[in-house]
Amino acid sequence: MAGCLDASSVAAVLARMAETRPRVHCLTNTVAQNVTANMLLAFGAIPSMAVHVDEVAGFAQGAGAILINLGTISAEGELAIPKLLEAARDHHKPLVLDPVFVELSPLRRHIAREVLRLPDVVVRGNATEMAALASELDAAERVTRVTTGKVDHIEGKRGALAIAHGHPLMTKVTGLGCASSALVAACCAVETDPVIAAGAALTAFGIAGEIAAAKSAGPGSFAVNLIDALASLDEALLRRHMGERA
Amino acid sequence: MAGCLDASSVAAVLARMAETRPRVHCLTNTVAQNVTANMLLAFGAIPSMAVHVDEVAGFAQGAGAILINLGTISAEGELAIPKLLEAARDHHKPLVLDPVFVELSPLRRHIAREVLRLPDVVVRGNATEMAALASELDAAERVTRVTTGKVDHIEGKRGALAIAHGHPLMTKVTGLGCASSALVAACCAVETDPVIAAGAALTAFGIAGEIAAAKSAGPGSFAVNLIDALASLDEALLRRHMGERA
């Protein structure tokens, strides 16, 4: 049975983020790069997004975590992926895969399969994407599955969590799923249990969405308020939105 | 003589958009990708922006419409264009061309010429861009010309429309012309007459601009409010801004 995190566990991850300010190296789609970088900064992490095959390994080796998002995968990005996988393997970096629209593209399925040869990958996708990758996920070693939707389901070797935060406006802004994968990666840089890391990221993200939605007139203002809310999170706010008493 | 659409015609197109939620496959410039995706979502459509030559055909074949925008055309994007044209031809997908800055680039003029070999293309540009492409447009088969500016002029084989909505702040935010081309493509996915489709898109876009401008302190807040306004449009709002009684 899936459990849930309490506010102090989420706050503890966020506190380590604020202290250590991990850099997350993101190979991500050009649509979501800006919102992903701003979300990481609001969360207390540092984004880097180099893609050139001659420098991407160096950026990844020194990062706290690595994100591979297939949203607008380019030929250049495709060449960068083996470098990122090697950096993750050799330097023991947590790696998050976001298989955007994998159900529409044999190329993306092929790349996802290559990424999943690495053990301990965290995969964050929506239900359609996760279903399209089911056999690859079943074959992967110690994978953590993060399926986001109205309720987010996180399943790893060491446990499972269900997160019921967020707001429907989150589906009306481009790149928010992609950005949430980057937040999961940021938490993996400061929390060794990927289930707890993903749970902390998605709880914080979902609560920021609830706070932002209450102030917003539509998806445009929601996107702005979401970044403000993410930057404002503290344990008291988390507690209030998680129905806990101080 | 150019006519204009009434609110119920525009609302009918938007209602079909909300029902069918067409996916618009956009090969578009990296500056405008984010705002284009957010505008499409606010409009009720779904954006996809794959560019890799090994997957772009698959994305285009299943889409409701295709957009080709030359704003930051890359070597990779250039390779993708023949695939998009083939998908449009073989699968009868409406295709919109946005010839950004074509007056500055022989490369873009050359690509535009290739795109215009396809019949039934809709071309959306400003007066300078449309003038630079005049001979190509004259030679094109069943082209629909959409020249946007203070008044938008739409000319097709089956008629012409003039749309006098919008606000000067729309020229102060990057990518709004590009995004409007994507909205035209979205409407083409749910309305077979390209003149009516373009008219509905630009009327809705222009009215959203009027609503947003009334609330905005400058181009930054205008860009945010424009997305809120686009997501809030209904027949009553359209009617009010089109000077019609209920």
Place this chain on the structure above:
Amino acid sequence: MAGCLDASSVAAVLARMAETRPRVHCLTNTVAQNVTANMLLAFGAIPSMAVHVDEVAGFAQGAGAILINLGTISAEGELAIPKLLEAARDHHKPLVLDPVFVELSPLRRHIAREVLRLPDVVVRGNATEMAALASELDAAERVTRVTTGKVDHIEGKRGALAIAHGHPLMTKVTGLGCASSALVAACCAVETDPVIAAGAALTAFGIAGEIAAAKSAGPGSFAVNLIDALASLDEALLRRHMGERA
């Protein structure tokens, strides 16, 4: 000893910007493209961001200034750089280099060295980036160094300025350093002394940051208000924030 500009000098540069509306050709990273373009528009300049090797020279030759930002340098961007340097040299265009994260990448250091073979380059970076490039900057001919931080330091052959405007929220929004480099380039298009040009750009940018911060609830709303503030600057506002009497 470093001096500072007065409000009327800054306003004079902005007035020439509003009159001549220079186009700034930006080879810049895909994370910062959108905010860079919107900042340039708010400033009264026109952005163009072509990168394709077959057209980038044409775009650069007709521009008022050129920006090279290494943030997400691609193989395609790398090929474009010699074309930009040639255009700058042959057509006497001011050129600004932004060596993002150069301390993490031998590739970027190599490219920066190539760019600095051109005389009269303006380099805008943070203290870490400028320190990493120290030997290259020492070897460069008539370079202007713009080191931004809590206080911005500008050093050229003809003088030095220190600018003490801005707000800590500016470090919490992605791409603002990159955008500030584009504003420096825009000012170089209308002011021949690069020290004064950089000083005017960073004074205006810093004051816009102060105005925006006073209205903002976090980094999301700050990014929006910053664009509004930049578009609203006039001599009276500058004077008030520079502690001058009318």
